[in-house]
Structure formats: C-alpha cells, structure tokens
Amino acid sequence: MIGEIAHFLALASALGLILVLIFNAFFYSAGRHANQDILSYKLFHQSCLLIFISFGLYIYLAITDDFSISYIANHSNSQLPIFYKITSIWSAHEGSMFLWIVFLTLWSTLFIKSLSFQHQLKKGTMLMLTIIILGFLLFLLITSNPFERILPFGVLEGADINPVLQDPALAIHPPLLYLGYVGFVISFSFITAYLFHGDIHYPWEKDIKNWSLIAWIFLTVGITLGSWWAYYELGWGGYWFWDPVENVALMPWLAATAFMHSLFASSKSNILKTWTLFLGILIFALSLFGAFIVRSGIIDSVHSFANDPQRGLYLLGFSGFITLISLGIFAYRLPNMQSSKLIVTGSKESFLSMNNILMLTAIFSIFLGVTYPLILEFINGDKVSIGPPYYNTIFAPLILLTSIFIMISLEALWQRGMQARTLLIAVTPTFVISSLILYFIWYFVQIFSLLAYIGIYSGLLIIISYLLKGVISLKNKTYINKGSFVAHLGLGLLFFAVSMNSILSYQKNINLFLGEQQFINNSISEFKFLDLQNIKASNHDVVSAEIFIVHDGQPIFLNPEKRKYFARGQITSETAIHATVLKDTYLTIGDQLDDGSWTFSLQINYFIKWIWFSSALMVIGILMTIFKKKIL
Amino acid sequence: MLRNRKKRLQKFFIIILLSALGTSLVLFSLNSKLDLFYSPSEMLAAEIKPGYRIKLGGMVEIGSIQREGTTIFFVVTDFEAKVPVSFEGVAPDLFKENSGVVALGYYSDGLFVAEQIFAKHDENYMPPELARQEPK
Structure with missing residues (x-):
C-alpha cells in the first residue's frame, strides 16, 4: 500500500510539474499577473515536496523490508543492518536515479525560494528547472521504475546488496557526488533564463556565485571520496584509474573550476562574460553526458549499470534537447553580448x-x-x-x-x-x-x-x-x-x-605458510604470518589473517580479510592499511595454494594521504571564499 | 570595416589551424596508447608482435587454474581457441574458473603475460566486451 502511495506521489508530482508548464504556456500571451505567478510558484514547490515525501516513503519501504517491490527485493536483504538497507536504495540504477532526482528537486526548490518574488529571472529559471525535473522524473517512471511490484506475490527474502558495495562509503560518496553534479542545474537554468530574458546588463553573476561554489565543493568532495573508496577496495584500480566513469566526473569538475575562475573575472571587471555564460551551460551539459555514459551501459566500467538501450536513447535525447535549447538561446544572444572592453x-x-x-x-x-x-x-x-x-x-x-x-x-x-x-x-x-x-x-x-x-x-x-x-x-x-x-x-x-x-610506490607479492617469516627488502625487514582466524559475522564469514611487519624499524600489525557473503555466495577482500604521514602500508590476502600456503600482496604507497589533504585544502579555500565578509 | 574583416578572417584561420594541430597531436598520441581487445582465436590469427600491449578476453577454462608461489597460470578460451596466461599477484575476488576474464598484457612465444586481470564486477554484471562473445 505504502509503495503505491509513494508511486502515486511521484506521478502526482510529475502531473503538478506538467500543470506548471501548461499554465504558464497558456497565460504567457495574457501578460504578467501577480496571482498567476504566485500560483505557479506554489504548484512548483508542492510538486517538489511530493517528490521528497515519495522518497521518504521509499526509505521507509526499504527499512521495513518490503520485498514485494522488485527493486528492493533485488538489492536488499532482511539480514542487512538498517544502515545498509537505506544505502542499498542507491546501490543500483533505479534507486540512484531516484536519489539524483531528489537532489535535483532539492537544489531547484531551494534556489527558487531564495529568489525574491520581484526577481525578473525567477519565473524563467523556474520553468527551465520544471522542464528538467519533469524530463528526469518521466525517465524514472517510464524506463526505470523503482516502485515496480513483483506480482502477484513478493519474494520472502531479498537478493542482498552487492557485497562490494556494503561499505560505509556508499552512504556518502554517491549522495555527495550527485549533489555536486546536479547542483550546476542552477547555473544552467539561471543562465538560460537570463539569456532568454535578454536584459544583458543584469549582473547575473552575484545570484548564482555562491550556489556554484557550493556545488563545486560537493563535486570535489564526492570525487575525492570515490577516489578514496576505489583506493582501499581491491580490484577497483587504485585512487585514480582514468576509468570512463571517473573521466565523466572529471569533465564537469574541470568545467566547473574554469567557470568559477571566469566568474570571478567576469564579476570583477565585466569581461569574459560570454565565456562564463558558455561554461555555466557546459558544466551541466557534461553532467548529463556523464549520466548518459554511466546509465546507458555503452562503456565498460566499474560503475556501469546493466545495459539498456532504451534508457540510453531517452537520456541522450533528453540531455541533447535541453542542452540544445540552452546553447541555441546562447547563440542567438551572442551578437549582443560583445563586451566593449x-x-x-x-x-x-x-x-x-x-x-x-x-x-x-x-x-x-x-x-x-x-x-x-x-x-x-x-x-x-x-x-x-x-x-x-x-x-x-x-x-x-x-x-x-x-x-x-x-x-x-x-x-x-x-x-x-x-x-x-x-x-x-x-x-x-x-x-x-x-x-x-x-x-x-x-x-x-x-x-x-x-x-x-x-x-x-x-x-x-x-x-x-x-x-x-x-x-x-x-x-x-x-x-x-x-x-x-x-x-x-x-x-x-x-x-x-x-x-x-x-614514481615511489611499489608492490610485492608474497607466498607464505602460517608461522613463516620473510625478508622483503631493506625497508621491510620482516614480514611474518602470525595467525589465521575464521570468524562469523551477521551476514558473512570472515577469514582474517594476522601479519606482523617491521617497516623501517617500526612494528606494524595488519589484518587483511576475505569475506564470503551468505546471500550471494560472493567473496570480497578487505585490505588492511597502515598509514603514516609519508606512506601507506597496504596489504591484501589472496588465495590459498594447494600446499596450504597463502599469497599476499603488499603495496607501499607514498604520498596517498597528501592527495586527500590537497583536495581538502582546495575545498577549504573555496569555503573561505564563500564565507568571506565581502562577496563580490 | 574591410580591414577589420580581414583581420578577423586571419584570426579565424589561425584558430582553426591551431585546433587542427592540437587535435591531430591528441589523435596521434591516442593511436599509440590504445589497447586493442582480442578474443583468443582473434589474437592467434592476428600475429601480435611481442612488446605490444593488448587486452585478451574470454572464459577461464575449467580446471586450468594453477598456482605456483605468487604466480597464477590459467587458460583463456573462447571455446574455439585457447591461450595460456600467467599473472603475478593477487587476482580479483571474482576471478574463478568458467567465468569471464579480461587480461591486459603482452603475448610472446605462446604465453600471455598479464600485467592486470579484470574479472566480472558482480554475479550479474558482465563487461560488454565479454557479453558479446559469450555463447548464447
């Protein structure tokens, strides 16, 4: 029942957004009237609210193990801790798309609320946002419906979350990244509205500057967290692998960084204006391109969701459509925008x-x-x-x-x-x-x-x-x-x-019997296989090794693990990392050989900490810019 | 006006020239850094030069996995041809027999020496390049 209510609310929200569009199209020629504006803003905000409630109910469904919902049955399990029941919602395509839309709506409604009623671009921005939200909401409901029921009877037990994703990082990495990605919908819509409106002397930079900086922070933190997760998860290629999905996140980041810089120049000295406008449009266009690459399954990557041409086609079509609108208006206004300086x-x-x-x-x-x-x-x-x-x-x-x-x-x-x-x-x-x-x-x-x-x-x-x-x-x-x-x-x-x-990092593969020890090199003078234990956890078995390492005269104990999950029978490796300022000692346990010995892979990774730290510095720098007393 | 236009045209051509130069440089660098993907039978037919890095994809033959110290030996098959592969290190968690695998490395003298091994990411997911050649 609650599933149907959530589904209905999402549909109702789509209907509300359609009404906003029809309403405005109908009264467009009739001229501006305050009451009609009030009504369309109200309708817009209520539609957004419906999406939030719908998502809230969906979380409730996931917590209460409603396995008659096909998506929850495929990605959750009654044995999971509540924490993972919630995060399992965005562990695959449908749910993560839902989350994406929730954030899109959240940014939109907050931004529209922040603009005063008299603001000349409020309505245009709202209409652009409405089109975008509506497009994605329909995409969700038509091609990847998370509310779909298993009829006539649901299953008794869920298929479990993918064990590799059963990690605290799943709770923060995708949400922050999505917040960053979709945050640039604001600059995109606002710039489109500004260009459409045609009052080129309006100082549009000040209205979206801080919003863009905040979105940039989310994007940066989201990418860094993903990099950190890929680093400690075996088999994901390390902190940066130039994986196609990492690349499609880096493109909007670069565009956003360029945008930020030229925004400063453009607001300071009124130059680079067209350039800034173009970048503001480009960021979100690249985010959309990323969504298409990841969700159409046309590339092979750690992140790619199952292959579905229908989804790819819809996404490509819709992204192309709104990008063309925006760039079309941009091209139309370009001749008037020539800066005198x-x-x-x-x-x-x-x-x-x-x-x-x-x-x-x-x-x-x-x-x-x-x-x-x-x-x-x-x-x-x-x-x-x-x-x-x-x-x-x-x-x-x-x-x-x-x-x-x-x-x-x-x-x-x-x-x-x-x-x-x-x-x-x-x-x-x-x-x-x-x-x-x-x-x-x-x-x-x-x-x-x-x-x-x-x-x-x-x-x-x-x-x-x-x-x-x-x-x-x-x-x-x-x-x-x-x-x-x-x-x-x-x-x-x-x-x-x-x-x-x-240049400094290296890897050693080691083969040892229990109790045996080995000299690796001058830096790692001792590597001893102390103990091997079998432990039972709530939803998986653990094989945990205890290794003693003397690294540059420092004694270190490391416990790499192998886990076997009950629900899927899948095996995952948990790395053990000992971090110092300069380098990380990174150990994974491999397979047991026929003669009873075990293989280990030892990596010495230099300056890893500094990578996270440098990204933190960049974020702090932008935060200082936001909270500086004198803005602009 | 006319001079202005001429100047503009010059600028335009310079920009075009520079971007063409840039693009061709990028494409040139791209061509030398590609990893071509082969199935075992394609690879044997293609006569790969030693020292030329490629990707080999197929299924791990049943019963072919052997471990010696830290090296893993196995056979990749597409049910037509077979290629023996060696890999030094810890294989991904989902590396197992009768399951899809992609190896990145060099082929010489009948042995494919893999630098990296990629396996399926989860039980349901399969890289598109593998899904394409899997027997239906």
Missing part, C-alpha cells in the same frame, strides 16, 4: 583565460578518450580501450603550462599589463627554488620518469610561488586573497603528491 595582454585575466582554454583542452581530450573507442568500434569494429598512458601523456604538458600561468598570474594585476622585466624578476626565485628541489628529489630517489618529473615540477612551481607570495605579503602587510591562496596550494600539492606517488 578588451583583455589587456599580460593582465591577470589574460592568464586566467589562458588557463580556461587549457582546462577546456583537457575536457576535450578526456571527451575524446571516452568516446574514441565507441567511434572506432562503430567505424571498423575494432574493440579498443584507452588507459592511463594516454591521459598521463596528455595531462603532463597541460599541467605544466597551467602551473606556469598560475604562477605568472599571481604577480599580474587586473586589467593592467605588466612589463616583461618585472615579471622575470618576480618569477625567477620560484623557478630556481623549484629546480633545486627537483634536483634533490632526483638525487635521493634516483628514479627518472619524464611525466612524473613534469608533474612534480608543476606542483612545486605553484607551491613555491604561493609560499613566497605569502611570506612577502605577511612581511609587508599587503593584501592576499586567502581563499585563493589555500586552494591553489592544494592544487600544487595535488600535482606534487600524485607524481611522487607514481
């Missing part, structure tokens, strides 16, 4: 736009990498995959150029060019110090890799230039943008940590 060569915004171009190049390269296998297969039937080497080669020069521009733009001024001599004097110390550090790194590790060294050098350029600037401004008490300072330090650290990780 020109960008001065050598000014801050000139370097900023250079970096925007570089980010767009990166987006394009990723896009090519994701779609190229599809195109190639379509043309001549060759099945290919594009792995990390391609992306690493593409990104190394881009990162170096970006870092140099960031470094120079730190010295540059808004709307004013600078002399080559001043510039040279300003950046020389950074170049010298970075080169020295790079030389020392080479001297100590004695490993050379061109790509990694480019990455390290790029990171150093950013870090050193900002640190020098920080020291100088502290001494002279001059102004420094603290949010930007922290965020860029984070970026530099990210380049540095990722590159250092790639």
Whole structure:
C-alpha cells in the first residue's frame, strides 16, 4: 500500500510539474499577473515536496523490508543492518536515479525560494528547472521504475546488496557526488533564463556565485571520496584509474573550476562574460553526458549499470534537447553580448583565460578518450580501450603550462599589463627554488620518469610561488586573497603528491605458510604470518589473517580479510592499511595454494594521504571564499 | 570595416589551424596508447608482435587454474581457441574458473603475460566486451 502511495506521489508530482508548464504556456500571451505567478510558484514547490515525501516513503519501504517491490527485493536483504538497507536504495540504477532526482528537486526548490518574488529571472529559471525535473522524473517512471511490484506475490527474502558495495562509503560518496553534479542545474537554468530574458546588463553573476561554489565543493568532495573508496577496495584500480566513469566526473569538475575562475573575472571587471555564460551551460551539459555514459551501459566500467538501450536513447535525447535549447538561446544572444572592453595582454585575466582554454583542452581530450573507442568500434569494429598512458601523456604538458600561468598570474594585476622585466624578476626565485628541489628529489630517489618529473615540477612551481607570495605579503602587510591562496596550494600539492606517488610506490607479492617469516627488502625487514582466524559475522564469514611487519624499524600489525557473503555466495577482500604521514602500508590476502600456503600482496604507497589533504585544502579555500565578509 | 574583416578572417584561420594541430597531436598520441581487445582465436590469427600491449578476453577454462608461489597460470578460451596466461599477484575476488576474464598484457612465444586481470564486477554484471562473445 505504502509503495503505491509513494508511486502515486511521484506521478502526482510529475502531473503538478506538467500543470506548471501548461499554465504558464497558456497565460504567457495574457501578460504578467501577480496571482498567476504566485500560483505557479506554489504548484512548483508542492510538486517538489511530493517528490521528497515519495522518497521518504521509499526509505521507509526499504527499512521495513518490503520485498514485494522488485527493486528492493533485488538489492536488499532482511539480514542487512538498517544502515545498509537505506544505502542499498542507491546501490543500483533505479534507486540512484531516484536519489539524483531528489537532489535535483532539492537544489531547484531551494534556489527558487531564495529568489525574491520581484526577481525578473525567477519565473524563467523556474520553468527551465520544471522542464528538467519533469524530463528526469518521466525517465524514472517510464524506463526505470523503482516502485515496480513483483506480482502477484513478493519474494520472502531479498537478493542482498552487492557485497562490494556494503561499505560505509556508499552512504556518502554517491549522495555527495550527485549533489555536486546536479547542483550546476542552477547555473544552467539561471543562465538560460537570463539569456532568454535578454536584459544583458543584469549582473547575473552575484545570484548564482555562491550556489556554484557550493556545488563545486560537493563535486570535489564526492570525487575525492570515490577516489578514496576505489583506493582501499581491491580490484577497483587504485585512487585514480582514468576509468570512463571517473573521466565523466572529471569533465564537469574541470568545467566547473574554469567557470568559477571566469566568474570571478567576469564579476570583477565585466569581461569574459560570454565565456562564463558558455561554461555555466557546459558544466551541466557534461553532467548529463556523464549520466548518459554511466546509465546507458555503452562503456565498460566499474560503475556501469546493466545495459539498456532504451534508457540510453531517452537520456541522450533528453540531455541533447535541453542542452540544445540552452546553447541555441546562447547563440542567438551572442551578437549582443560583445563586451566593449578588451583583455589587456599580460593582465591577470589574460592568464586566467589562458588557463580556461587549457582546462577546456583537457575536457576535450578526456571527451575524446571516452568516446574514441565507441567511434572506432562503430567505424571498423575494432574493440579498443584507452588507459592511463594516454591521459598521463596528455595531462603532463597541460599541467605544466597551467602551473606556469598560475604562477605568472599571481604577480599580474587586473586589467593592467605588466612589463616583461618585472615579471622575470618576480618569477625567477620560484623557478630556481623549484629546480633545486627537483634536483634533490632526483638525487635521493634516483628514479627518472619524464611525466612524473613534469608533474612534480608543476606542483612545486605553484607551491613555491604561493609560499613566497605569502611570506612577502605577511612581511609587508599587503593584501592576499586567502581563499585563493589555500586552494591553489592544494592544487600544487595535488600535482606534487600524485607524481611522487607514481614514481615511489611499489608492490610485492608474497607466498607464505602460517608461522613463516620473510625478508622483503631493506625497508621491510620482516614480514611474518602470525595467525589465521575464521570468524562469523551477521551476514558473512570472515577469514582474517594476522601479519606482523617491521617497516623501517617500526612494528606494524595488519589484518587483511576475505569475506564470503551468505546471500550471494560472493567473496570480497578487505585490505588492511597502515598509514603514516609519508606512506601507506597496504596489504591484501589472496588465495590459498594447494600446499596450504597463502599469497599476499603488499603495496607501499607514498604520498596517498597528501592527495586527500590537497583536495581538502582546495575545498577549504573555496569555503573561505564563500564565507568571506565581502562577496563580490 | 574591410580591414577589420580581414583581420578577423586571419584570426579565424589561425584558430582553426591551431585546433587542427592540437587535435591531430591528441589523435596521434591516442593511436599509440590504445589497447586493442582480442578474443583468443582473434589474437592467434592476428600475429601480435611481442612488446605490444593488448587486452585478451574470454572464459577461464575449467580446471586450468594453477598456482605456483605468487604466480597464477590459467587458460583463456573462447571455446574455439585457447591461450595460456600467467599473472603475478593477487587476482580479483571474482576471478574463478568458467567465468569471464579480461587480461591486459603482452603475448610472446605462446604465453600471455598479464600485467592486470579484470574479472566480472558482480554475479550479474558482465563487461560488454565479454557479453558479446559469450555463447548464447
């Protein structure tokens, strides 16, 4: 019964949204009237509310094990802790799409509420949001209905959540990522409404600036959490694998980052306006492209949901439709938007736009990498995959150029060019110090890799230039943008940590009997297999090994596990990680051999912590920007 | 006006030229970094050069998995041809006999040396490249 109510509420919400559209289309010619506006806003908010209630009921259904609902029966189990009963809702396509829509609705209704009634773009934005929500709601209800019943009788026991997903990270990674993805629907709709309305002098930046920054934070944290999860889960390829789904998350992130930067420039000096508008549209378009890639099943990835051409076609069609609307209006208004000011060569915004171009190049390269296998297969039937080497080669020069521009733009001024001599004097110390550090790194590790060294050098350029600037401004008490300072330090650290990780980390495979010990290398002088235990947990059996390692003179105990889940009979490995500031000791247990010995895989991963930390710095930097007293 | 237009046209061509250059560079780098996907019979027919990284996909033959120390030996089959594979390390959790597998590595002298092994992600899910060749 509750299932039907939830289903009905979702349908009712779709109907409400359709009414909003019809109503506005009908009265469009009749001219603006306050009462009619009040009514359509009310209807819009109530429709949103219905979706929330429907999702709330769905959570209730999942908690109470209603296995007559097909989706819940396939992804949950009565033996699961309540925590996982709830998170199992977004462990597969239908439920996660539902969550996606809930967040879409949440952002929309909050944003519309935040605009005053007199706001000239309120109605246009609401209508655009209505179309988008409606499109996805219909997609959910028509092609992937989470409310579908198993008729005439439900099953007694659910098929269980996929054990690999039975992890606390499932509770936070998808929701935060989705919040980030769909958060950019606001800039998308608002910009479309602004362009449609045609009052080009309206300062639209201020209305969506903070919303975009918050969405950016969610996106960044969501991607980082996914990276962290993929790192500790065996078989997911480590913290970043250039998996197609990671790539489709990185594209909107890059676009959003470029958008943020040009938003600052555009609100400060009224330049780069068209560019900013275009980026604002692009972010959400890329999010939609990501949704299509992941949910159509046309690519092979850790994340891909089951293959369903119907879904893919609908998503592609609908995403294409709204993106075309938006870009069409953009193209129509473009001739009126020409900014009277020109960008001065050598000014801050000139370097900023250079970096925007570089980010767009990166987006394009990723896009090519994701779609190229599809195109190639379509043309001549060759099945290919594009792995990390391609992306690493593409990104190394881009990162170096970006870092140099960031470094120079730190010295540059808004709307004013600078002399080559001043510039040279300003950046020389950074170049010298970075080169020295790079030389020392080479001297100590004695490993050379061109790509990694480019990455390290790029990171150093950013870090050193900002640190020098920080020291100088502290001494002279001059102004420094603290949010930007922290965020860029984070970026530099990210380049540095990722590159250092790639040259220093290594893996050892070990084969041992119980009680045996082995010398691995000078750093890991002892590796001892102490104990092996069989433990019973609520819904799985555990084989837990106890390993004693002496790592750089430090004693460490690690307990890698293998789990066998009852409901699906599936086996998963749980890694054991000992983390220090510089490196992680990462151990997994493999299979037992016929002679009774066990295999282990030991990884020493350097600078992993720094990767998470650098992303935290970027988020903190943006938070500082949001909460700065003077905004704009 | 005319001069303005000429200038614009010049700019336009420069941009076109640069983006064409960029795209061809990217495509060039792409071509050398592709991993072609083969089934065992396709791979044997294609005469792969040693040192050329490819992806091999098929089913793990029943009873073919052997473990020696930290190395795993197994046979990948598409029910027409068979290729012996070696892999050093811990295999993914869902790696087992009579189940789909994709190996990334090099083929030389009758042995495929895998750098990485990918197995199915869960019981129901199968990579599209495997699903395509699975016997119906």
